[in-house]
Amino acid sequence: QITLKESGPTLVKPTQTLTLTCTFSGFSLSTSGVGVGWIRQPPGKALEWLALIYWNDDKRYSPSLKSRLTITKDTSKNQVVLTMTNMDPVDTATYYCAHRPLMGSSTFDYWGQGTLVTVSS
Amino acid sequence: DIQMTQSPSTLSASVGDRVTITCRASQSISSWLAWYQQKPGKAPKLLIYKASSLESGVPSRFSGSGSGTEFTLTISSLQPDDFATYYCQQYNSFWTFGQGTKVEIK
Numbered sequence: 001q002i003t004l005k006e007s008g009p010t011l012v013k014p015t016q017t018l019t020l021t022c023t024f025s026g027f028s029l030s031t032s033g034v035g036v037g038w039i040r041q042p043p044g045k046a047l048e049w050l051a052l053i054y055w056n057d058d059k060r061y062s063p064s065l066k067s068r069l070t071i072t073k074d075t076s077k078n079q080v081v082l083t084m085t086n087m088d089p090v091d092t093a094t095y096y097c098a099h100r101p102l103m104g105s106s107t108f109d110y111w112g113q114g115t116l117v118t119v120s121s
Numbered sequence: 122d123i124q125m126t127q128s129p130s131t132l133s134a135s136v137g138d139r140v141t142i143t144c145r146a147s148q149s150i151s152s153w154l155a156w157y158q159q160k161p162g163k164a165p166k167l168l169i170y171k172a173s174s175l176e177s178g179v180p181s182r183f184s185g186s187g188s189g190t191e192f193t194l195t196i197s198s199l200q201p202d203d204f205a206t207y208y209c210q211q212y213n214s215f216w217t218f219g220q221g222t223k224v225e226i227k
Contacts, residue, residue: 037216047157047165047208049216060215063122096164105170107155107212114164 002026004036004097004112011118012087018117022080022097026110029055029075033102036080038071040093041114048093052100053080089119123147123211127219133227140196142222144209149189153213156185156194159221160205168207169194199224 008020022036029036037052051071052060061069070083080097094116098108124147134140144154152172157165167176169185172192182197196203204226209219 039216039218046220047159047210047218049218052216062215098164105155105167105174105176107167107170107210107216108165109167109170109176111164111166 002099002110004099004110006095006097006112006115008095008115008117010116011120013121014088014119016087018084018087018091020082020095020115020117022082022112024078024080024097024099027099029053029073029078029080031055031102035100036073037098037100037108038082039096039098039108041096042090042093051082087119091117092119093117123150123214123217125209125211125217125219127209127222129222130220131223131225133225134199135227136199136201138199140199140224142194142207144192144194144219146190146192146211150211150213152188153211154185154187154192155210155212157208157210158203158205159208165208
């Protein structure tokens with residue numbers, strides 16, 4: 001059974017750096033083709049993909065946020081970490097991590113419950 | 122960047138209705154399209170992938186069609202559990218979501 005869970009601060013100040021951790025179980029990020037992505041959703045708005053890391057450490061970033069994002073993985077801990085620099089109130093959102101399989105859908109099939117991050121001074 | 126446009130933004134329907142949601146891509150994405158259902162306070166749930174493949178465990182009243190730039194999600198007979206917001210997502214080049222379609226009770 002695949003599960004993912006996001007953790008990190010619920011409140012950050014403008015200009016600060018956000019660090020979120022996705023802890024997962026039920027799959028290995030050393031399995032060929034597998035990836036873990038981050039997606040966010042501002043309150044009442046649509047979903048926005050942020051970043052994805054593959055089993056081979058290949059990384060993809062949203063072009064509009066690339067300069068502010070870093071995604072890393074710790075395969076031994078079953079964790080993926082996303083950092084976002086220079087946070088702004090418009091970055092207030094629920095942040096999700098999700099599993100991307102090799103076979104089948106090849107897109108996000110299992111999602112974490114999400115964590116709400118508020119950016120405010 | 123590939124842009125995804127859904128229509129309508131809101132849809133009012135009754136239980137038992139046939140419902141169709143449309144998604145248009147700004148350029149061809151072949152069949153690399155997924156549909157998600159999201160309920161308030163919950164994570165999105167994958168319904169359809171590769172435009173027309175039903176995710177395991179998803180009721181057969183959900184179906185998807187299309188290729189290239191035009192796609193549809195159809196719910197053949199709307200059930201009470203189906204009132205939610207639906208998002209299309211392309212994964213031909215990175216990942217982009219549509220703005221969502223809220224299906225509400227008429």
